[in-house]
Amino acid sequence: MRHSVPSQVRRSLREVADDLAAWRKLRGLTQAQLADRSGVHRDTISxxxxxxxxxxxxxxxxVLRGLGVLESVTRALDPHESDVGRLRSDEQLPQRVRPKRLSGDG
Structure with missing residues (x-):
C-alpha cells in the first residue's frame, strides 16, 4: 500500500532538487558528468x-559525494551538532524506543 506524500515532504523534495541542480551547475557539470563522477545513471540525476x-x-x-557536499550533509544530520543533541549527549541512548502510552489507553 502506497501512502500519499505529505505536503512538507513534497516541498522538501522540490527544494532538494533545486539545490542539487544548483550545486551541479556551480560545479560546471552536466548531468552525465555528475552521473559518471557519482557512479549512478544519468536518469538518476535527472x-x-x-x-x-x-x-x-x-x-x-x-551524488552528494560527487558534488563534494556529502560531509556537510552528514554533519548537518549529526545529533551532536544540534542544541538538543548537545544537551542530551551525556545520556545513554536506549537500545529500543517503545511507544509511550497515552492517557486513557486501556
Missing amino acids: RLERGDGGISLENLLR
Whole structure:
C-alpha cells in the first residue's frame, strides 16, 4: 500500500532538487558528468533534479559525494551538532524506543 506524500515532504523534495541542480551547475557539470563522477545513471540525476521520490538513499549519498557536499550533509544530520543533541549527549541512548502510552489507553 502506497501512502500519499505529505505536503512538507513534497516541498522538501522540490527544494532538494533545486539545490542539487544548483550545486551541479556551480560545479560546471552536466548531468552525465555528475552521473559518471557519482557512479549512478544519468536518469538518476535527472530524477533527483525533478524532485522524484523513490531514489535510494545510497544513490543520493553518491551524488552528494560527487558534488563534494556529502560531509556537510552528514554533519548537518549529526545529533551532536544540534542544541538538543548537545544537551542530551551525556545520556545513554536506549537500545529500543517503545511507544509511550497515552492517557486513557486501556
